[in-house]
Structure formats: C-alpha cells, structure tokens
Amino acid sequence: MASSLLPEIGQIVRVIRGQDTGKHAVIIGVVDQRYVWIADGSKRKFDEPKKKNLIHLELLPVISTEVSDSIRTTGRVTNGKLRFALNKYVIPSSIEAQEKGE
Template sequence: MENEMMVGQTVKSIAGRDKNEYFLVIKILPEKKLVLLVDGEKRKIENPKKKNLRHIQVTRHVAKDLAEQMMTGSESGNREIKRYLKELNVD
C-alpha cells in the first residue's frame, strides 16, 4: 500500500477522531511509517497531521497540480486544498 502512495494522493482516515475524513498527503516518512496530511481547514499546511499508514485508506484520486506545487516548494494554499477536497466530493 505504501509504494502506491505519492504526494498529492487523497486518503481517507479509517481510525482516530478524524475517522472518515479525507486528506491530501503532503509528505511521506517511510522510515517511521507515517504520512503528513492536510485538509486545508482543520489541518493546514502550517500544521499537518501525522498519521500512521495503517490508519489511512488510499484512494485513486491524486491532485497532480497541487502535488507539483508542493514538490517545487511553492506550496499550494490551504484554500486550494480545501476547494479540491470539496470538489472531489468523495463521500
């Protein structure tokens, strides 16, 4: 599962108080089996959520344009991330 994941991937939380909420992956920490997640609202780029790989479900949706912005250093804004997750309407 972790080899399929990439920056910009949309994931669903399956454990914890944020269960059933969707996030974007902004960083993968394979050595600790963690990812850093944002949703643009509660979890912003300035304060990403650390989440264990076992506690998320990977979706097939990838925000390629937002991922490119994050990887080049010109991080996309919280508003754009929030809009992307809302437009995706994965529920």
C-alpha cells in the same frame, strides 16, 4: 490492505482510524514506508499537518495534480488548494453515492 499501495504527494486519503475517522485529507509529505503527513486545508492546515500511520488511512486512487505540482515546485501548497482538491473529489463522490442509494 491500505499499505499495499505506495502513498504519493497530492493523493486523497480517507482516515479510517483515530479522531478524524471518516474525514478526507491530502498527503502533503511522505516520511517513510509507514508514515505520511496529511492536511485538509481547514481543520488541519498545511503549516500544522498530522503525521499518520498508513494503516490508519485508506489511500484513494485520486491524486490532485494541483497539490503535487505546487509542492514539487515551491515546497508548499495553499490551504485553499487543499480544500479545492478535496471538494473536487469528495463532493462529487458523495453525490454519486446518494444517487445510487447508498
């Protein structure tokens, strides 16, 4: 399932289990083969990320280069960049789903 892919910093994920089920977030850190740190820039800020088990996440095939580059160069990313990355991916995909009648 979701654990077959390796998580990457900057990757967009959908939460499939837990309190935030159905919401999207960005991976801002990889703990080990099972856990990652996620944040969305609004409810879950960069300074207070959520540690999630990979089996509770759906790894989407989208990586935000803005987020990954920022974390690699400075070790941080702004909450605005996290929101921008999510809006860039999540809003267009939900519009496509509506157009297809899903």
